[in-house]
Amino acid sequence: MDVRAEFxxxxxxxxxxxxxxxxxxxxxxxxxxxxxxxxxxxxxxxGEIPRPNPPRATSCQTCIRAGGxxxxxxxxxxxxxxxxxxxMLGNFSFGDYFKEEAIANAWEFVTEVLxxxxxxxxxxxxxxxxEAEKLWQKHVPLERIKRFGDSDNFWxxxxxxPCGPCSxxxxxxxxxxxxxxxxxxxxxxxxxxxxxxxxFMQYERSADGKLTPLPKPSIDTxxxxxxxxxxxEGKQSNYDxxxxxxxxxxxxxxxxxxxxxxxxxxxxxxxxxxxxxxxLLAQGTNFDREGRGYVLRRIMxxxxxxxxxxxxxxxxxxxxxxxxxxxxxxxxxxxxEKKEAxxxxxxxxxxxxxxxxxxxxxLFEEELKNTKDVFSGSVAFKLYDTCGFPLDxxxxxxRDKGLSVNIEEFDALMKEQRERSKxxxxxxxxxxxxxxxxxxxxRLGHNEFIGYSDTIAxxxxxxxxxxxxxxxxxxxxxxxxxxxxxxxYATSGGQCGDSGVLKxxxxxxxxxxFFELNLSQVELEKPLHVGDSxxxxxxxxxxxxxKHHSATHLLHSALREVLGDHIAQAxxxxxxxRLRFDFSHPKAMGSEEVTQVEDFVNNIIxxxxxxxxxxxxxxxxxxxxxxxxxxxxxxxxxxVVSFGDASVELCGGTHVKNVAQIGSFIITKESxxxxxxxxxxxxxxxxxxxxxxxxxxxxxxxxxxVKHKDALIGVDRLKxxxxxxxxxxxxxxxxxxxEVQTESINGVDLIVDELGAGxxxxxxxxxxxxxxxxAILLFQVKGDKVLIAAGVKNASLKAGDWIKxxxxxxxxxxxxxxxxxxxxxxxxxxxxxxxxxxxAFAKKALEG
Numbered sequence: 001m002d003v004r005a006e007f008x009x010x011x012x013x014x015x016x017x018x019x020x021x022x023x024x025x026x027x028x029x030x031x032x033x034x035x036x037x038x039x040x041x042x043x044x045x046x047g048e049i050p051r052p053n054p055p056r057a058t059s060c061q062t063c064i065r066a067g068g069x070x071x072x073x074x075x076x077x078x079x080x081x082x083x084x085x086x087x088m089l090g091n092f093s094f095g096d097y098f099k100e101e102a103i104a105n106a107w108e109f110v111t112e113v114l115x116x117x118x119x120x121x122x123x124x125x126x127x128x129x130x131e132a133e134k135l136w137q138k139h140v141p142l143e144r145i146k147r148f149g150d151s152d153n154f155w156x157x158x159x160x161x162p163c164g165p166c167s168x169x170x171x172x173x174x175x176x177x178x179x180x181x182x183x184x185x186x187x188x189x190x191x192x193x194x195x196x197x198x199x200f201m202q203y204e205r206s207a208d209g210k211l212t213p214l215p216k217p218s219i220d221t222x223x224x225x226x227x228x229x230x231x232x233e234g235k236q237s238n239y240d241x242x243x244x245x246x247x248x249x250x251x252x253x254x255x256x257x258x259x260x261x262x263x264x265x266x267x268x269x270x271x272x273x274x275x276x277x278x279x280l281l282a283q284g285t286n287f288d289r290e291g292r293g294y295v296l297r298r299i300m301x302x303x304x305x306x307x308x309x310x311x312x313x314x315x316x317x318x319x320x321x322x323x324x325x326x327x328x329x330x331x332x333x334x335x336x337e338k339k340e341a342x343x344x345x346x347x348x349x350x351x352x353x354x355x356x357x358x359x360x361x362x363l364f365e366e367e368l369k370n371t372k373d374v375f376s377g378s379v380a381f382k383l384y385d386t387c388g389f390p391l392d393x394x395x396x397x398x399r400d401k402g403l404s405v406n407i408e409e410f411d412a413l414m415k416e417q418r419e420r421s422k423x424x425x426x427x428x429x430x431x432x433x434x435x436x437x438x439x440x441x442x443r444l445g446h447n448e449f450i451g452y453s454d455t456i457a458x459x460x461x462x463x464x465x466x467x468x469x470x471x472x473x474x475x476x477x478x479x480x481x482x483x484x485x486x487x488x489y490a491t492s493g494g495q496c497g498d499s500g501v502l503k504x505x506x507x508x509x510x511x512x513x514f515f516e517l518n519l520s521q522v523e524l525e526k527p528l529h530v531g532d533s534x535x536x537x538x539x540x541x542x543x544x545x546x547k548h549h550s551a552t553h554l555l556h557s558a559l560r561e562v563l564g565d566h567i568a569q570a571x572x573x574x575x576x577x578r579l580r581f582d583f584s585h586p587k588a589m590g591s592e593e594v595t596q597v598e599d600f601v602n603n604i605i606x607x608x609x610x611x612x613x614x615x616x617x618x619x620x621x622x623x624x625x626x627x628x629x630x631x632x633x634x635x636x637x638x639x640v641v642s643f644g645d646a647s648v649e650l651c652g653g654t655h656v657k658n659v660a661q662i663g664s665f666i667i668t669k670e671s672x673x674x675x676x677x678x679x680x681x682x683x684x685x686x687x688x689x690x691x692x693x694x695x696x697x698x699x700x701x702x703x704x705x706v707k708h709k710d711a712l713i714g715v716d717r718l719k720x721x722x723x724x725x726x727x728x729x730x731x732x733x734x735x736x737x738x739e740v741q742t743e744s745i746n747g748v749d750l751i752v753d754e755l756g757a758g759x760x761x762x763x764x765x766x767x768x769x770x771x772x773x774x775a776i777l778l779f780q781v782k783g784d785k786v787l788i789a790a791g792v793k794n795a796s797l798k799a800g801d802w803i804k805x806x807x808x809x810x811x812x813x814x815x816x817x818x819x820x821x822x823x824x825x826x827x828x829x830x831x832x833x834x835x836x837x838x839x840a841f842a843k844k845a846l847e848g
Contacts, residue, residue, distance in 0.1 A: 003114070003229050004060050004087065004331060010109050011058035011091045019059040021087075021332075023283050025292060032292060033064035037090035038199075038220045044094050045162050045201065045218060048438050049515060055096040060225065060331075061088045062279060066295055073299070073392055074399075077269035077306070080190060080237035084299055085276035087225035095216025100135050102198050102219045103167070107139040110169060110196065114232055120172045122146065122185055122192060126153040126165030132200065136167070146185055155199045155220075162214065164202040168194050177236055195231060196223040237261070239268045243327060247271035250323050255310040266306035273303035274320045275328075281342045282334050284570050286584070287349050287675035298390035300346070301353050305393055308357055315350035318343040341566035344586040345676035352675070353388055360387030364397060377409025384410075385417070437515040440471075440482065447518050451487040451498070452613075452654060455538035459483035461530055465519070476527045480519045486511070487538050490518040494572035495549050495653040498542055502528070503535040542654065544576040547662045547685035550611065550643070550655045551601065552579050554665070555680065556627070557647040558600035559583055562593055570677050574653070577687045578668075585678045589670050597680075601665040608660040609644035616640060618650075626650050664688045743839075745846040748795040751776040752838045754831060761822070764791035775846065777802060777838045779810075779831050786810045786825040788834075792818065797845040805841050809834040 012018045022040035024033050031039065037059060043049045066073045066084040075082035091105065110116050123140050125132040127147040136145050147153075156163035170185060170192045183189030202217035230241040238244065240261070248267045252259045259267050280296045287297045300317070307316055321343050329336040360383050367379040375398055383389035395405055444462055463482040464475045475481070481502075490513035491497035497511035498520075506524035513519075522528070552572055559567045563585060571582040589597075615637050622628060626640045628650045642648040643659050656662060666688045669681040683691055699711055706714025743750045749771050755763055760780045767776050773794040780787040788807055790799040799821040807813050807823035810830045814823025 001114075001232065003232065004089070004225055006113050007089045007109065007223070008058055008060060010113055011105070014105060015054055016056045016058040016091055017052065017054055019057045021060060021062045024062055024064050024280060025283065025285060032295065033066070034061065035063050035065050037061040037063070037088035037222045038092065041092055041094070041220075042157070045157070045220070050438070050442055051094045055094040056092060057094075058091045059089075061090065062086075062332075063088050064276060064280070064295075066276065066299055073302070074396070076272050077265040080239065081224075081227060083226060083238070083272050083275075085272065085279055089223040089225055089228070090221050091219070092221070093219035095214075095218055098202075098217050098219060099132055099200055102200070102221065103132070103135045103139070106169060106196055106198055106221065114228070116171060116231065122170040122172060124148050124153055124168045124170065124185070126150075126167075129153075129165045129167070129200070132165065132167050148186060152186070155197075155201075156205060160205050160207055162201045162203070162218070163205050163211070164200045164217070166197055166199045168198070169196040170194050171231055173231075173236060190236070193227070193231065195228050196221065239271065244268070244271045246323050246327060247274065247320060250320055251307075251310070254316050254319060255307070255312050257310060266309050269306045270303045270317070270320070273299050274317055274324060277303070277317065277346060278321060278324050278335060278342055279332070281345055281676075282332075282338045284568070284584075286570065286673075286677045287345070293674060294390075297349070298392060300349055301388065301390055302393050302396060304350055304353050305357065305397070308354075308361075313354070315347045315354065317350055318346040321346070338566065338568055338584075340564070341568060341584045341586075341676075344566070345584070348586050349675060356387040360389050363387065364389075364394070368401070371403060373403065375403050375405045377406035377411075378413060380405045380410045381413040384414075437469075437517060440517060441515060444482070446516050447482055448485045449487075449489065449518055450485050451489050451538060451542075454487050455542060457485065457487045457536050459485055459487075459534060459536045461528060461532045461534065464528065464530055469514075474527055474529050475522070475524060478521070478523055481508075481522050481528065482517060482519050483536065486518050486520065487536055488518065488520050489538075489542070489654055493651060493653050494552070495574045496545060496576070498538050498545075500539040501537045503537060505532075505534055508536070508539075541576040543661075544685050544687070545574060546654050546656050548576070548579040548683075548687075549574045549653050550659060551662050551665050551682065551684045552581055553641065553647045553649055553651070553655075554601045554604050554643065554659065554662075555579075555581050555597070555682065556583075556649070557604075558597045559585075559680075561600055562596045563589070570673075577683065579682050579684075581680045581682070582673055582677055583680070584676055586676055588672065589678065594667055594670055598665060598667045604643065604646045605659050605662050605665060607644070608658055609646065610658050611655050612642045613655075614640045614642075621650055624648065661685075664692075666691060745843060747773055748797075748846055749774045749776075750839070750842055750846065751778075752835050752842070753778055754835070755780040760787050760789045761820075764789055764820070767791065768793045775802075775842055777806065777842070779834065781828045781831075784826065786812065786828050786831065787822070788812070788814070788825065789820070789822040790816075791820050795846060796848075797842055801845075802838065802841060806834050806838045809837055 008018055022034060026034045026039055028039065028042065034040065038045065040061065041057065044051060063086050064084060073084055076084055093102065110121065111118055121140065122144045123136050124146050125136065127149055133145055133147070153166050153168065155166045173191050173193055175183070175191065178189050178191035180189050183191035185192045199220040200217065201220055202214055203211040204214055205211055226238045226241070226243055229243055230238045233241050235241045239248065248259050248271050251267045251270050276299050277296065285292050285296050287293055287300065303317055321339055325336050325339060363379065363383060367376055380391060380394045383394055384391055391405070391410060398405065440463055447462070450457060460483060461481055462484050464472050465480040466472050466475070467479055469480065488498040488500060488508055488511040489495065490511045492513050498508070499510060500508045502508060502522065505526045505528055506522055508520045508522055511518060511520045552574055556569060566584065568584045570584055573580040618638055621638050621640045624640065626648045638650045639652055640648060641651045641655055663685045665682060665684045667680055667682045671679050673679045703709055703711040703714065706718055708714030708717070740751055740753055751767065751774065755778045760778055763778060764776055767774055768791050771793065775792045775795045775797045777788070777790040788803060788810065790802045792799045798818040800815040800817060803821040803823045804815045807825060810825030811827040812823050812825030815821055
């Protein structure tokens with residue numbers, strides 16, 4: 001039985017809207033990941049946004065509990081039910097039906113669809129909930145209905161806000177399997193297993209603790225898919241079910257050791273963690289040193305370490321992806337679509353960790369010898385900082401030893417590092433969270449964006465908000481304006497919001513979207529009132545924004561063409577003067593690949609393809625081959641933007657009418673963002689033109705500086721001169737402190753030597769200036785030539801005769817005055833022979 005499909009079909013037939021699983025990364029600053037099925041509906045339950053139509057929904061929501069307040073990581077693999085990744089089946093009523101229908105639906109599904117034995121099912125209710133107990137008696141004998149207090153059967157979202165009693169369905173798994181003292185309903189044993197929780201959201205809790213009945217009470221239910229499948233298959237552990245055993249069997253195959261439940265914690269850890277890893281990577285979270293990416297890294301490295309315990313010494317996790325896809329790819333096809341990219345990212349992360357795991361384990365074992373009760377926090381930090389061991393991995397290694405880590409010491413060192421790097425993670429949030437947007441939505445509805453066709457429009461002011469997003473009737477300086485319709489595009493989908501002018505009133509500095517409302521931030525020169533009619537004019541910069549946005553689509557296609565279909569967008573930013581595009585790719589692009597991508601985009605621009613925009617359903621769009629971004633919120637109908645066959649994407653942004661309007665496209669930078677994610681920065685349109693002008697001017701300046709109209713030739717000449725000068729400097733440095741061999745004959749200092757670097761004539765002049773009577777001859781090699789120079793002062797030797805005698809030995813000739821002479825030769829190998837001859841000739845002349 002496909003429990004997931006049966007559940008969703010069951011509630012869809014009962015009028016619930018089938019809602020796809022929301023992304024694991026929530027649009028909620030208070031949560032690291034979606035950790036429960038109701039999270040995507042939180043804003044509806046709290047009243048921030050109006051109830052949908054129909055006011056009931058059903059979903060199978062993917063969830064992660066591996067960080068923050070809801071963290072099951074430590075228990076995964078060691079218990080029968082804990083997982084980092086799980087699926088939560090749920091049905092929800094937003095002020096529609098309440099307890100009676102929720103209870104009847106749950107009982108029908110459990111007994112008639114799942115066909116669980118009625119005599120094994122038990123129910124709990126809150127000890128104050130007489131209504132729920134009475135309703136349950138229609139289905140369950142009173143003796144199998146138990147009452148419990150707040151800790152077991154009362155649910156609340158926070159200290160204040162919606163809350164209410166809950167009712168849980170349990171199944172008795174049998175005393176033959178579970179018979180400890182805790183195996184009773186309400187005990188800590190596993191005999192009575194909770195399979196479904198029905199939350200009756202009927203109160204509003206105030207700050208003083210008072211409970212006030214809600215005017216429209218709601219229903220929130222949750223049933224863990226992994227748990228209910230295990231129950232249906234008669235398994236006492238989720239890991240023994242068909243959801244996990246194929247993965248465990250594959251791990252056993254890879255390590256070459258058979259699996260047994262009693263000693264198989266490592267197998268279970270790996271089977272659980274590959275699911276979390278695959279889903280997070282597929283949805284755009286990447287390995288990182290902080291935030292969600294760090295949680296992903298912790299999960300991954302914990303699995304690799306357990307593989308290490310099983311004797312696996314090479315990357316192996318990526319080999320489990322085929323099994324994950326076989327089990328879950330039909331329900332979540334993006335796993336299959338992104339398999340290549342996911343596999344490469346996992347393999348690279350495994351290689352990174354395996355390169356340090358051996359040294360880390362050695363450091364761990366060494367410190368273990370010095371540990372009695374508490375493991376050193378500084379060593380734990382070193383394991384983290386140097387060897388890549390997350391803290392909970394060190395804690396996991398210590399749990400079998402019955403030891404703990406000095407958390408205070410570890411945290412102090414971590415704090416110091418964060419302060420040094422200023423790298424603390426900040427969750428996503430809404431800077432306008434204090435505004436009362438619910439009231440605006442309910443009163444005014446969505447304001448239409450008309451900017452696809454109109455950049456000038458007469459608009460009516462329907463609401464004004466001050467800088468704190470509080471409604472006002474008149475705005476005199478700065479604040480936010482809501483028009484009945486607006487030509488200003490609100491920041492979304494990577495495209496920046498429009499600026500512009502409100503004729504006669506002031507200017508629009510930016511436009512943002514808050515809870516589906518398009519609001520423009522203004523700086524006014526004249527007061528604006530609710531009800532005023534104004535002429536709104538979008539700034540000319542919109543045209544440049546459109547060029548960069550369309551170029552981003554072409555760039556996406558180019559990357560897939562050049563690098564492969566595994567390329568997936570991981571973020572983008574489009575402005576009037578630049579674009580940034582992040583994408584999944586395991587390694588840096590080569591210069592040739594960058595050029596190919598740039599050429600691909602420019603070739604499309606040169607073809608002058610018209611843009612086409614069609615409105616269709618999401619399914620029609622995907623079937624047409626349009627690329628959709630995971631995590632983007634799409635309505636029932638979507639805009640599909642295409643540029644011929646080159647690019648087809650779901651997009652709500654604004655674009656050029658013809659790609660030729662983009663002008664030219666230039667990639668200015670390719671860099672890494674995080675493990676497995678690369679970034680391209682590029683420019684087009686006016687920015688590209690200005691960039692080309694700057695390059696031309698710079699090239700002209702370079703040509704003038706190197707004194708050659710061909711800058712490359714001039715630079716090459718300078719490089720050669722620099723090389724020669726460097727050689728001379730090295731030779732001079734080598735000669736520093738070197739003593740010149742001087743011999744005195746009849747009061748004349750005789751010097752014959754080889755000069756490493758410098759000016760040979762100047763060196764001779766320096767010697768003549770330093771001495772009263774001297775005869776000096778120097779050799780110097782310059783490239784393939786040998787320079788010879790001689791100088792004489794107050795001596796009976798003539799420099800010209802000396803040079804004429806010696807130069808032929810090195811293959812040259814020359815002469816000069818009695819006090820100075822020079823010559824050139826070509827055979828440096830004869831310098832030593834020439835030096836001996838020069839000494840002999842001089843001595844004979846000076847002694848005679």
